[in-house]
Amino acid sequence: MRRFRHEVRNQQRLFWRNRESAVFVFIFPPMLFLLLGAVYSGKIDGFRAADVLLVGLIGYGCANTAFAGLAITLVIRRESGVLKRIRATPLPMVTYLAAVLCSTLVVFVLQMLLTITLGLTLYGAKGPENWFGMVLTALLGVACFAGLGFGITSLIRSSEGASAVVNLIVLPMAFLSGSFGPTRRYPEALRWVADVLPLTYLINLMKAVYLRGDSFFGHPKDIAIVVAWGLVGVLIAWRRFGWEPREQ
Amino acid sequence: MSTVPALAVRELRKSYGEVEAVAGISFTVEQGEVFGLLGPNGAGKTTTVEILEGYRARDGGEVTVLGIDPEHGGSALRERIGVVLQASDLPAALTVREVHQMFAGYYDHPRDIDEVIALVGLGEKSGSRVKTLSGGQKRRLDLGVALVGDPELLFLDEPTTGFDPAARRTAWELVRSLRALGKTILLTTHYLDEAQQLADRVAVIRDGRIVKQGSPAELIGVAPKVEIRYREGGRDVVVATDEPTRLLAELTAGAVAEGRELDSLEVVRPSLEDVYLDLIDDDEGTP
Numbered sequence: 001m002r003r004f005r006h007e008v009r010n011q012q013r014l015f016w017r018n019r020e021s022a023v024f025v026f027i028f029p030p031m032l033f034l035l036l037g038a039v040y041s042g043k044i045d046g047f048r049a050a051d052v053l054l055v056g057l058i059g060y061g062c063a064n065t066a067f068a069g070l071a072i073t074l075v076i077r078r079e080s081g082v083l084k085r086i087r088a089t090p091l092p093m094v095t096y097l098a099a100v101l102c103s104t105l106v107v108f109v110l111q112m113l114l115t116i117t118l119g120l121t122l123y124g125a126k127g128p129e130n131w132f133g134m135v136l137t138a139l140l141g142v143a144c145f146a147g148l149g150f151g152i153t154s155l156i157r158s159s160e161g162a163s164a165v166v167n168l169i170v171l172p173m174a175f176l177s178g179s180f181g182p183t184r185r186y187p188e189a190l191r192w193v194a195d196v197l198p199l200t201y202l203i204n205l206m207k208a209v210y211l212r213g214d215s216f217f218g219h220p221k222d223i224a225i226v227v228a229w230g231l232v233g234v235l236i237a238w239r240r241f242g243w244e245p246r247e248q
Numbered sequence: 249m250s251t252v253p254a255l256a257v258r259e260l261r262k263s264y265g266e267v268e269a270v271a272g273i274s275f276t277v278e279q280g281e282v283f284g285l286l287g288p289n290g291a292g293k294t295t296t297v298e299i300l301e302g303y304r305a306r307d308g309g310e311v312t313v314l315g316i317d318p319e320h321g322g323s324a325l326r327e328r329i330g331v332v333l334q335a336s337d338l339p340a341a342l343t344v345r346e347v348h349q350m351f352a353g354y355y356d357h358p359r360d361i362d363e364v365i366a367l368v369g370l371g372e373k374s375g376s377r378v379k380t381l382s383g384g385q386k387r388r389l390d391l392g393v394a395l396v397g398d399p400e401l402l403f404l405d406e407p408t409t410g411f412d413p414a415a416r417r418t419a420w421e422l423v424r425s426l427r428a429l430g431k432t433i434l435l436t437t438h439y440l441d442e443a444q445q446l447a448d449r450v451a452v453i454r455d456g457r458i459v460k461q462g463s464p465a466e467l468i469g470v471a472p473k474v475e476i477r478y479r480e481g482g483r484d485v486v487v488a489t490d491e492p493t494r495l496l497a498e499l500t501a502g503a504v505a506e507g508r509e510l511d512s513l514e515v516v517r518p519s520l521e522d523v524y525l526d527l528i529d530d531d532e533g534t535p
Contacts, residue, residue, distance in 0.1 A: 002353075003353065003354060006353035006354075007353070010350045010353070013342070013346070014339055014341065014342070017341040017342065018341050080337035081333060081335060081336030081337050082336065082337055082339060084303070084333065084336055085331070085333060085336040085338065085393075086354075087303070088301055088303075088326060088329075088331040088333070089326055089351060089355070089397070090323040090324075090326040090327045091323075092323060244303075
């Protein structure tokens with residue numbers, strides 16, 4: 001437990017110290033919210049535009065932080081030998097990964113609070129109707145996308161490619177899942193793709209608990225699909241995750 | 249406890265696919281000893297060390313590190329060893345002090361980090377970011393981080409590769425001071441003078457096998473012959489002999505009797521370098 005707390009502190013220090021990635025991971029989603037919030041007005045799917053965008057960009061932030069940010073960081077640490085070096089210390093790697101996960105959660109929660117604050121103060125968006133449900137949804141989202149993040153880390157072979165691969169997945173996914181605005185006018189084929197993506201269901205869940213005040217547990221289908229995606233990631237990581245550089 | 253060897257390796261084997269990287273290596277390192285694994289790149293040094301560090305499973309043989317099988321040593325063993333890998337970065341955005349702090353937190357009984365930073369000569373760089381350090385300073389940081397857990401046993405995998413001569417001497421001093429503290433050290437190097445300067449005993453590795461083992465003096469001692477060289481009638485004459493004293497007496501007596509001078513006369517003992525090159529070149533060309 002002492003080592004876990006120590007490592008969470010290390011992870012936080014490393015995250016905020018690394019300015020470029022902190023900006024990309026932490027600032028980018030709230031920044032997009034500011035931009036899109038200024039563009040859209042009126043109603044989207046029966047909700048106020050600002051409310052829908054707020055929820056959508058919290059969802060994008062979750063994927064960006066727990067999937068993209070986590071995977072890029074882990075690939076760089078693996079390829080530069082940092083993970084290998086840490087493995088030679090008494091710190092159990094399970095503790096290390098748990099600390100990375102916890103630190104990711106901290107970053108995402110701060111980001112979510114920042115986005116909500118911006119929405120409330122600048123665009124008159126509303127706060128969560130169901131706070132407790134929103135907390136559970138955030139935990140579920142981070143768990144799912146971190147699982148996928150560990151999975152994709154196992155499949156990416158070089159630091160150079162990490163950012164490109166990960167964003168090639170996250171940005172289209174966010175676009176299709178409705179993070180950046182209404183998807184009702186999208187061609188049917190694209191909506192069909194959106195129907196299998198985890199972010200679609202995470203955003204559904206957020207709309208339910210945040211905007212409508214539904215109970216979190218009232219949406220088992222959304223939860224199940226998000227969990228299933230997370231498990232796919234964990235399964236890939238279980239089989240393929242490595243601690244040592246892969247250059248060869 | 250003091251009777252347990254720091255490292256005991258018997259008939260160690262490891263293959264990568266078809267390639268047998270380590271083909272039956274045996275050696276023992278006593279506590280407090282500095283042991284050098286010397287050999288060219290690709291000889292199997294790093295594979296051997298990484299098995300001992302617990303990174304890789306072996307295919308065969310017996311290995312103990314401080315009396316424990318490194319494959320199942322876990323955290324308890326890693327508390328007691330320090331590792332300098334051949335190539336690994338440390339978090340570039342942290343300062344020298346913060347990196348030491350980070351690693352110190354992984355151990356139950358870390359050393360005082362400022363003391364360690366001073367020991368590896370980075371005192372003035374304590375507040376500098378890792379990314380601003382030179383290559384030599386980064387290597388010293390690696391060593392500092394390896395020492396921060398106050399290990400009994402240190403693995404140094406090519407600790408001075410890429411150093412300029414002055415930096416290497418500084419590093420050597422450092423290793424000597426660690427030895428004086430009673431640390432056991434396993435060192436790999438492809439520099440012969442490094443092994444000669446630092447190691448109590450040396451094993452020369454080639455193609456995954458130990459071809460010679462002993463103190464640096466012993467390795468030179470097994471050298472084949474002493475050479476007597478001189479110039480005569482415009483030609484270089486080289487005579488290899490096991491009895492240099494007698495041969496030299498005969499040669500010089502003959503020359504003195506005839507009133508000749510033996511130009512450029514010298515008696516050459518083979519250097520460790522010659523022995524080494526001889527050992528690693530042996531049967532070169534065989535498939």
